[in-house]
Amino acid sequence: MSARNRSIRLSDRLRGLLRLLLIGLVVVIVATSGDSRLSQVERIEQRGSLIMLTVNGASTYFLGAEGETGYEYELALDFAESLGVALEVNTVPTVADLIPALRSGKGDFIAANLTRVPERQSSLRFGPVYEEVRQVVVYRRGSARPASLDDMTDGRLVLLEGSSFEALLADHPADLSWETLPRASIEDIFDGISNEEIDYTIIDSNILELNRRFFPAIRPAFELGEPQPLAWATRRSNDDSLVQQMHRHFAHASESGRLAEIRHRHYDHVEAYEPVGTFTFMRQMRERLPPLRHHFEEAAERYDLDWRLLAAVGYQESHWNPNAVSRTGVRGVMMLTQRTARQLGVENRQDPEQSIMGGARYLRSMIDRVPERIDYPDRLWLALAAYNVGYGHLEDARRLTEGLGGNPDRWLDVRDHLPLLTQERYYSQTRFGYARGYEPVHFVENIRTFFEILLWMEGREHPLLAGVPSGIETE
Template structure:
């Protein structure tokens, strides 16, 4: 597969790693009120859920936000059904669509309130939560009692189950003000607005609060407003067989156990829970969120292991200061998959390292423009920058005096990509990286290169507890069976293979900017875009190649994921008109993620950055810009500066969407702007320009 500059890692909608991608309904479904027997005859399970084109955040705590989707996929697979996802515009339409027969089951983190139970049936609990009052962590007047709510404001959506809870609270404190929030604003975003003091107070379910607190978000739980509340799936009252089967399925995997419970049992216990908890790191070589899709070599490999054993995959990223090994020993994960180099004895205080699944080399990295160093003798008087905690430090310390170079400690907060960027920019002289990480970086940049190999053939292994011999044997068997097999080779090449940044440009007539100007003009006008901006973006995405395909599976002139195109109601990405329509329609969807009050140009730059990296990373950058005293409403020299910092663990560790290879979207926006300006200046060469 080709890797196209600016068009890689394109994906929308995080899909479970443990199941094939389900299909989307072609159009609004016909009304159908049958129970499970009729559903089996049809062969599809229609699932109603709110429209959400991209994943909201990187799952770090073992309970991903799409876990309900994973559960339904697993249930459908057990029943021999194909899940069909039917999107509705807002949550308050879910029950009407369900009762009208336009879906079989509704899934949206739904509270099984008494009011809702009067119209629909709820399954046994998917989870058990409490509704909690939330305020800012630095509120000078924190709420400690109902009396403290006098004159305060609570911001919530009217359609949420919290609305009735707050009305009851208002009866106890009449001066409390309830502010209605737009139905398009997700609860996670409301929490971030509370953290920034844009909103005063809000209410959220405890499971969601726990998730956002894993990002060190500065909010505080002020009080529980309710006792335990059940979160479940909803079905029609007449779907008794379906309800019974879903109840049995949920009961069998014990989902009512609260998130964060510790388990140290072996594979037999994991199979009973039907979930594999994988401890990992958030970086470009292991596990990351890019443009709405969960990605990473370790993530995909662990997903294949989970799928082979019929397990859901739960990825757990430790908080700053937490040790992967400590979390494993404590039973907060089942396996570590984080590109670990095992010690010579292959054991470490109750942890055992399994059969190697890959081998790497440690290489010296320099700027591409310089010729050396060609030998170790050429290292004399050079400076090598690595972190003291890295596996390279000990090797270099032993060589420093012999070869006459200076060893300097790089900041511990920097991710490897940030260190490599400093080498490319001349701030650091040389560094050392493993060849896999270097390949990831060189998939989109050519200003750094490998020079000398320090060590070769270094094994990488997963780690499990010594007390889990069944799991250890299963991991070894999986690695031996998969290593260099078809699946392994495909994903290894996807992340670490040699990919060209270059793409041949299509022939363009002198009086056109692209072969597709007229099509672009048509759809750009429909959606209110400058067509020359879209052409500049199309060049950046595909070099006008209709058959362009990124290693992540994005296709066509605008590098759209097929699932995203389907979510937008467009199927054929091999057709120029359909491909361009899909790209512009998605661009319009992305633009709507940003407030219309922004300056027009900056809203466009935010939109382009979000098209490339995902809206979530741009929102993270805007929040960070505000914290740094930069203007969160201006892209150039403000938000773009903050975005570059999201490749550093110091900042990405607290970001809702995690690590970001954000030099790429920053360059992406600048290059599109430059090409757009050139098109504008050359407008007299274009008919109608």
């Protein structure tokens, strides 16, 4: 056999071996990566987790006092539980980053107040509509309120990068201009409006609703276009299994009332929001909170509470005024009655340290009396209602709630029935009788608002709160 023939046979043998190696490698890859024929939902189930893509924000996802929270987050958590998997959250810096992150496989779906508009439907597959929002022009309090786009030609209009709002400006006046700020959040834009650096922006009504507490200088001017639907989105492909599961889940959540429950939890307490109240709150934060903060921190540490929650209670009770006296004789920062103060060992109700420590001890006692089966945050809201109206009246309201078909362990249900304690046909059935049941409702909802403002400000190192000294040293 010639050397040339031996060389040809050797080359054939090498090619055969390489072919076998490649086939083996493909088999290994398929075996380790899962069956490519699995649907998206089956792959999620195999992985054991559902990955949500979102942005940080009050209406989407953030870290609250009790951990991860947010309207979109709770909706997604409920969906993940219905699939029997864990929820993972992947946040991106801006709305503009959401679709590229989805395309690159960094998440299974987008849940971030995304409006279902035609320009997005070419690249995304949307799930069911779970809410409709309006697009609102926002301006600064104290400046001239625009009535139309024609009134905005002399001002600076800034839009959120990656939003769908530019499409609303198709018929804009010729001399109207706008810009986007790269990597800016809606909070950055609202802050710019508050500080007179920006004149206008456009935002969805639900985001404005949640953020007005934190930026009391912003105001709605007028609406643009028609209401737009909100929906989750997945990659557009031939596999619609995840979207089909979304349709089934939201249909069940709507029918069972679960969808309304989650929305109420995040939006109900801000519907009666009054911006003037936040201006006063922030002024008192600067003027009255500094000498009291270390007392709130010490009391919170002793009774295992959040100092910002105690501070919110103190503001609701007295506007942080140690010398406050009500028409009924309750006194001090925490507005303790003489009887309650005596039970708590508070000798001087107008001494800030004694009042705050006594109030913290009293709130802890209310929390401890609420049945252990009730989880947070319902446990806390019920305890705050008891702090205001008395534990006996709270129990009366809970019994009325149960008797009328509600859930006595849910704050939302009890909240709706507390006002019945003002009506004779209801309070005559109770042990403790008449009570001004509207007061604990307003009390709790106001505290929730003040608490969330303090959480928001401290989490962002807001200069107004950062300037309030802490009396507790950290190692």
